[in-house]
Amino acid sequence: MTDAAFDLGSDDIPALSTGEQAYERIRHDIVFGVLQPGQRLPLDRLKSVYGVGISTLREILNRLAPQGLVVAEGQRGFQVSPCSVTDLKELADLRLLIESNALAQSFQAGDVEWEGRIVAAHHKLARMEQRLLAGDESGTQAWKRYDFEFHQALVSACGSKALLDLHAGIYDRYLRYQMVFFVFWGPTSTEDHKALLDCALRRDAAEAQRLLHGHIHGCIDMALERGLVD
Known part of the structure; x- marks a missing residue:
């Protein structure tokens, strides 16, 4: 768990780019249940929530998939990994x-x-x-x-x-x-x-x-x- 995932505004960590801030926010929201297991992640809706473009969001979600937090569904998009x-x-x-x-x-x-x-x-x-x-x-x-x-x-x-x-x-x-x-x-x-x-x-x-x-x-x-x- 990175400190940035808990406190993006800490003076103890370097300033993050907009894309990195969005990555940390999305990761935090998945880990802490703001984005629920199995929830679909439509890029057009997420871009207004996290303040980044669709290409950046796609890159972020592809980064989270190998971590077991997101499932990539091909042409169907992404969803939060379900729980079992x-x-x-x-x-x-x-x-x-x-x-x-x-x-x-x-x-x-x-x-x-x-x-x-x-x-x-x-x-x-x-x-x-x-x-x-x-x-x-x-x-x-x-x-x-x-x-x-x-x-x-x-x-x-x-x-x-x-x-x-x-x-x-x-x-x-x-x-x-x-x-x-x-x-x-x-x-x-x-x-x-x-x-x-x-x-x-x-x-x-x-x-x-x-x-x-x-x-x-x-x-x-x-x-x-x-x-x-x-």
Whole structure:
């Protein structure tokens, strides 16, 4: 998940071209459920929403197709990738495989700077989760941003940019399911994150991997039990 996808106006990132801004906005709107699964994406309508021409929109949507966020339908145009239980389970397994591997490497190589990043990321996430537990749902997008930043911090010392990029891409696709179908699952999520923090600080990769498995599949089980995804 790029920072630009969350905050196009940040002073910490370079100014983006109109086309890149449109790309980030469309990607953000798909991931966060503004553009719904299976929704058709007529170019003549999108150009007025995102302020770019049809050729630029076609290029953007073709960029998003290999990421699993858009389906190109040949002469019929484009649609937001539909959601399914099979796809969700595959994404969860991919995320678990990639993140577990990166966790082990990161826990072994992490230094005091890495520990500081984890503690700082967890502090923001825990504060937001307390707001959600109190019934304030106004910060749902910020909560998922902090959730990503925490998991990203955990694996950030793995030493492989390719692995981190792969993790971020899979996380975005998994996040789309969370934003469209999942709801905050309360104290269990908060407890899992605190336990993962403790594992990181004592470098217990095996326990962290076990917790991560339960954390990810617990979300899926909850979604299926509540009939949130078919």
